[in-house]
Amino acid sequence: MRKLVNECKERVKSIVPRSVLLPSSSRKASSSSLDYDMSYSVPTSSEVESKKRKGMGSALERAFHNNAREQCDGEIARMFYTGGLAFNLARNPHYRNSYVHASTISGYIPPGYNALRTTLLQKERKNIELHMQPLKDTWKTKGVSICSDGWSDPQRRPIFNMIAANESGPMMLRAINSQGEVKTGEKVAELIIESIKAVGHENVIQIVTDNASNCVRAGALISEKYPSIFWTTCVVHTLNLAVKNICAPSLQTRNNDDVYAACSWIGPLSNDVSYVRNFIMNHSMRLVMFTEHCGLKLLTIASTRFASTLVMFRRFRKIKSGLQQMVINHK
Incomplete structure (x- = not known):
């Protein structure tokens, strides 16, 4: 039994991700750019305090925190590399603003996985809906056209989108994953009718789709259900x-x-x-x-x-x- 327990502990220990040390700023300038200081270890709080008391390093290093800056840059860079993030993300203004705001808050910890996919996502959705409300208010006075088309995402999944547009601007209503479903005229009409109900049939003037046979069938069914709504082919x-x-x-x-x-x-x-x-x-x-x-x-x-x-x-x-x-x- 002890042998089995020890083997189990070894297996669990072997599958635990191993931390790879970050590049160190203390290596010699003559060394290769791929040479890493493997002796680096994350200092404890007591070691940090002792170094502060002793005043180690030059006055310039203490003023600009060069070592801490390099370690922070290494952590951010490794986040991009290990997460498969596009380097173009660094050009996003929210990327820089988030770090600027975080640097002004002492002891700030970024949100975790659950917070990003639940509460923060709901708050952002409410905020977007609040900003889109003036556009929705124009639908009653100027009318709206519902445009629909199909496309494929990077995973080759068929996506059926719904866009409401008028002279004030377009707005995405829905993006439906239609994988495994047969896109018959009745099915397309059902999806478009759901968007019509969300917008309000009295505000919809026309439906714009392509000239496929199932879309022609869907346009006929929608015009039969709502005689005031016209079906228009995509130019x-x-x-x-x-x-x-x-x-x-x-x-x-x-x-x-x-x-x-x-x-x-x-x-x-x-x-x-x-x-x-x-x-x-x-x-x-x-x-x-x-x-x-x-x-x-x-x-x-x-x-x-x-x-x-x-x-x-x-x-x-x-x-x-x-x-x-x-x-x-x-x-």
């Missing part, structure tokens, strides 16, 4: 479909010989452009030669956005003109 999606018929003419447009003859050359050209781009990007030597003689970057054609094909054509035209001018200047 951007309509233009994208128009560009699709131009850049990728299908059998429906092929029935019209004049239209197909005018647009049929765009498809093969798009394939050639994609082939040239992939050939350069997939071969390191060709890519080095390209970047050395051309300052523009090659763009990628998105598979579901046909407007990007036209953007790609324009970029290749600029690259070709730039290279031709460079050859002329060289001659």
